[in-house]
Amino acid sequence: MTTAKPVDVNGNAIEGHSHDDHHHEHPDGPFIAHHFETAEQQFDSGKLGMWLFLVQEILFFSGLFVAYIIYRNHNPEIFEAAHVHLDKWLGGLNTLVLLFSSLTMAWAVRCSQLEQHLGAVINIVITMVCANIFLGVKAIEYTHKWELGLFWASAYTYGQPQGDHPPYLLWISAPFIICTLVSTMLAIYFRVTASDFWFKFFLCMAISFSGYFGGLGIAWAMPSAEHADHGSAHGEVHASADPGHNASGENHEDDDHNGQPSDEHAKDEHAKDEHAKDEHAGDEHAGDEHAGESTHDQQKQEVNMGGFFSIYYIMTGLHAIHIIAGIIALTWLLYRVLALHFRKNYFGPVENVGLYWHLVDLIWIYLFPMMYLIH
Amino acid sequence: MSHNSQHSEDHAYFSHPMPVWMMLAVFVALVSLTVLTVIMSELTEALMIGQWELWVSMGIATVKALLVIFFFMHVLYDKSFNRLMFFSSFLFAALFIALTLLDSYQYQDDISSFPVSERPDRLVGGQ
Numbered sequence: 001m002t003t004a005k006p007v008d009v010n011g012n013a014i015e016g017h018s019h020d021d022h023h024h025e026h027p028d029g030p031f032i033a034h035h036f037e038t039a040e041q042q043f044d045s046g047k048l049g050m051w052l053f054l055v056q057e058i059l060f061f062s063g064l065f066v067a068y069i070i071y072r073n074h075n076p077e078i079f080e081a082a083h084v085h086l087d088k089w090l091g092g093l094n095t096l097v098l099l100f101s102s103l104t105m106a107w108a109v110r111c112s113q114l115e116q117h118l119g120a121v122i123n124i125v126i127t128m129v130c131a132n133i134f135l136g137v138k139a140i141e142y143t144h145k146w147e148l149g150l151f152w153a154s155a156y157t158y159g160q161p162q163g164d165h166p167p168y169l170l171w172i173s174a175p176f177i178i179c180t181l182v183s184t185m186l187a188i189y190f191r192v193t194a195s196d197f198w199f200k201f202f203l204c205m206a207i208s209f210s211g212y213f214g215g216l217g218i219a220w221a222m223p224s225a226e227h228a229d230h231g232s233a234h235g236e237v238h239a240s241a242d243p244g245h246n247a248s249g250e251n252h253e254d255d256d257h258n259g260q261p262s263d264e265h266a267k268d269e270h271a272k273d274e275h276a277k278d279e280h281a282g283d284e285h286a287g288d289e290h291a292g293e294s295t296h297d298q299q300k301q302e303v304n305m306g307g308f309f310s311i312y313y314i315m316t317g318l319h320a321i322h323i324i325a326g327i328i329a330l331t332w333l334l335y336r337v338l339a340l341h342f343r344k345n346y347f348g349p350v351e352n353v354g355l356y357w358h359l360v361d362l363i364w365i366y367l368f369p370m371m372y373l374i375h
Numbered sequence: 376m377s378h379n380s381q382h383s384e385d386h387a388y389f390s391h392p393m394p395v396w397m398m399l400a401v402f403v404a405l406v407s408l409t410v411l412t413v414i415m416s417e418l419t420e421a422l423m424i425g426q427w428e429l430w431v432s433m434g435i436a437t438v439k440a441l442l443v444i445f446f447f448m449h450v451l452y453d454k455s456f457n458r459l460m461f462f463s464s465f466l467f468a469a470l471f472i473a474l475t476l477l478d479s480y481q482y483q484d485d486i487s488s489f490p491v492s493e494r495p496d497r498l499v500g501g502q
Contacts (some may be wrong), residue, residue, distance in 0.1 A: 099409065172387070365443065
């Protein structure tokens with residue numbers, strides 16, 4: 001993103017000579033391509049392309065929504081059993097973080113439309129910080145599940161004794177640690193060499209990436225276990241009111257040791273409930289009448305809960321990849337805003353990245369109740 | 376598209392900056408609805424909504440989605456063609472979901488009646 005144009009790193013001088021070495025400049029400004037009659041025409045074309053891209057995004061995400069809906073329709077009990085492992089407070093926190101980032105993104109669009117460059121920079125940086133906070137909270141959620149063996153179906157080992165696990169959180173944080181350190185060092189380097197533009201750029205990047213560690217801290221500080229009230233009106237999920245299940249909060253050490261036995265118990269109860277429930281439905285347990293078979297049921301349910309977590313990981317993981325792509329797009333915007341590229345008749349990139357960012361928010365708005373608020 | 380101007384200086388700018396109060400109001404509404412949906416999921420029993428809980432929470436999510444679409448995404452002020460295109464994607468997503476769901480119910484009885492003893496122990500993956 002930094003090499004394409006012979007850019008003056010101070011940004012100010014770019015207008016005069018960036019394009020006229022090969023073409024005459026468009027009357028509407030240096031960033032309007034010559035095949036567009038007006039800046040507005042270019043803006044509309046770009047926005048049409050962005051909408052088409054977003055339509056495609058919705059359609060491919062809808063495939064995952066179909067998987068979720070069909071799996072839930074045919075196996076509602078698995079979702080009721082599995083949702084206790086998701087912390088609705090962390091999910092709710094992440095929802096608020098994303099909503100706030102949508103606000104700052106919309107504000108960044110407004111600022112660049114009005115040529116308020118400082119405001120645009122501030123809002124874009126806040127949006128990036130929020131994106132990193134989101135990923136930090138998600139990292140805590142994911143790694144905590146992995147430590148308990150709550151993997152996707154083929155690797156699901158919950159309830160089995162967990163041996164030494166790799167330092168998942170360190171692994172998943174490594175890219176953020178590296179990015180923060182590199183950005184900080186570059187900021188210091190450009191400060192020393194008095195390169196004001198790049199100093200600002202990397203300072204903003206370091207601030208953005210540090211949001212990840214803020215997210216880790218917030219997720220750690222959330223007293224989730226106390227809040228977790230997984231009791232339910234449905235008889236068949238009463239087992240999940242067991243405190244062992246509630247330990248799916250964030251106190252790692254405790255529930256690895258204390259949680260397991262009661263979890264086993266809870267699941268056993270649950271399996272019996274399923275057994276009782278499914279019998280009159282003539283469903284899969286129709287054959288086994290005796291309680292001795294409940295270990296078999298339990299095994300089956302664990303595998304199926306792995307199925308839930310397959311859907312959970314693919315949906316939230318794909319969403320997280322979109323967040324990362326959004327951070328990359330926002331980095332590009334940050335560069336261009338600092339270079340003062342945007343003006344009253346040229347703000348399409350901010351607008352279009354904004355549309356993308358709101359769509360990512362939109363998908364999370366649905367994922368949150370679908371995953372975290374199941375009863 | 377207006378071609379009534381040659382120079383950007385006197386161009387009636389095509390941007391439509393959203394007023395700050397509107398952005399903040401939409402944000403407050405979104406946060407309130409998020410808090411509401413969490414509270415409702417906490418109070419499912421007290422509110423006696425039971426099985427409707429899913430529909431209530433999806434309804435709230437849809438209201439939130441519409442707020443984001445119309446205000447943050449500027450669809451309220453966008454061109455009708457963009458609007459049509461965007462909302463048509465939801466139509467096709469709905470068709471996709473509904474038809475697949477209908478189809479899956481056609482053979483679900485056969486799957487359920489398949490004797491459990493003949494099923495493989497692990498349907499997905501394996502250890």
